[in-house]
Amino acid sequence: MIEATNGINKKNGIIFNIQRYSVHDGPGIRSIVFLKGCPLTCQWCANPESQHRQPELAYNDYKCIGTSECQYCLTICPAGAIQKNQDKIRIDRKLCTNCDLCADSCPSKALNMYGKSMSVNEVLDTVEQDSIFYSRSGGGMTLSGGEPLLQADFATELLKEAKRRRINTTIETCGYADWEKVEQVCQYVDNILFDIKSMNSNKHKEFTGVPNEKILDNFQRLCNRFPNTPITVRTPVIPGFNDTEQDIVAILNFIKGIPQVRYELLGYHRLGEPKYIYLGKDYLLSGVKPMAEDRLAVLKKLVQEHLGDKH
Ligand SMILES: C[S@@+](CC[C@H](N)C(=O)[O-])C[C@H]1O[C@@H](n2cnc3c(N)ncnc32)[C@H](O)[C@@H]1O
Ligand code: SF4
Numbered sequence: 001m002i003e004a005t006n007g008i009n010k011k012n013g014i015i016f017n018i019q020r021y022s023v024h025d026g027p028g029i030r031s032i033v034f035l036k037g038c039p040l041t042c043q044w045c046a047n048p049e050s051q052h053r054q055p056e057l058a059y060n061d062y063k064c065i066g067t068s069e070c071q072y073c074l075t076i077c078p079a080g081a082i083q084k085n086q087d088k089i090r091i092d093r094k095l096c097t098n099c100d101l102c103a104d105s106c107p108s109k110a111l112n113m114y115g116k117s118m119s120v121n122e123v124l125d126t127v128e129q130d131s132i133f134y135s136r137s138g139g140g141m142t143l144s145g146g147e148p149l150l151q152a153d154f155a156t157e158l159l160k161e162a163k164r165r166r167i168n169t170t171i172e173t174c175g176y177a178d179w180e181k182v183e184q185v186c187q188y189v190d191n192i193l194f195d196i197k198s199m200n201s202n203k204h205k206e207f208t209g210v211p212n213e214k215i216l217d218n219f220q221r222l223c224n225r226f227p228n229t230p231i232t233v234r235t236p237v238i239p240g241f242n243d244t245e246q247d248i249v250a251i252l253n254f255i256k257g258i259p260q261v262r263y264e265l266l267g268y269h270r271l272g273e274p275k276y277i278y279l280g281k282d283y284l285l286s287g288v289k290p291m292a293e294d295r296l297a298v299l300k301k302l303v304q305e306h307l308g309d310k311h
């Protein structure tokens, strides 16, 4: 649960979730701080609410108690963006200014804002509630998103203060940012989780919206600039995008022999799909089934053959 103000403050960051007790995103038990905004639009993204930089309205039709019982949102919206839709409502996203008034008044939480403005201290005071777990497990705080490098100045201040409070720090990044920002942020992290989604730049652009050259260049610079920082390269394996042996071997050849680098495959899942509906977005991979365990196992074996223990 985020405790936050929604006021605009230049020094604040826009955060859409703080997830406690995670064991997947860095060493030990961790709190994941999700920063809003991403320069990519991966078709499979499990966090569609992360992509837009500013807070945005979500609507869950199942939670609406019906306009015959309640009309708070219809009467409060200053933009005329909410209309009746049989006994429920419909949002005209072209008119909506994401002002938050309807979400604040909705008694059933059918309307909800993704994203709050939070200060460094507000975030870290929440994160520190679990410090007993971090010290026992070797865990800490992970910055995720969206793309944490898009809010580089806020991320830097957050990480600096976390270091001052002796909290272990990790970042998960798609690597797409100006090098100066990558360097600025990564000097304050203990571990880096770096996605390499495909070595094929055309395919990368088709499925994520951007080519991969900048990402690959940043990865090589990171390894040279911070040779003592452990980096885990991760690839989400997406059927029809990068699920062939050639796709994975191309990535393995790119990272092979770099001492601080490990590698991990992530099986495609569809856990984020309902959020596309709440945001009025189309989920383009609705026909694609989650990765079969045996197919993923074949690719994991391939990784082991190439990298030995370093995977
Ligand atoms: C949501 S991203 C945030 C960090 C950063 N934007 C990135 O892409 O690395 C965190 C991780 O989730 C993975 N991911 C996102 N959607 C996924 C999906 N549908 N299935 C499996 N992994 C997914 C990404 O590849 C990345 O490793
Ligand atoms: S967020 Fe504001 S503008 Fe958008 S639908 Fe709600 S009240 Fe209307």
Ligand code: SF4
Pocket: 063, 064, 065, 066, 067, 070, 071, 072, 073, 074, 089, 105, 106, 107, 108, 109, 110, 111
């Ligand atoms: S305020 Fe909430 S519960 Fe009431 S009509 Fe609007 S969406 Fe439905």
Ligand code: SF4
Pocket: 038, 039, 040, 041, 042, 045, 046, 047, 050, 051, 145, 146, 147, 174
């Ligand atoms: S880079 Fe990460 S957050 Fe951005 S769209 Fe892709 S998976 Fe989602």
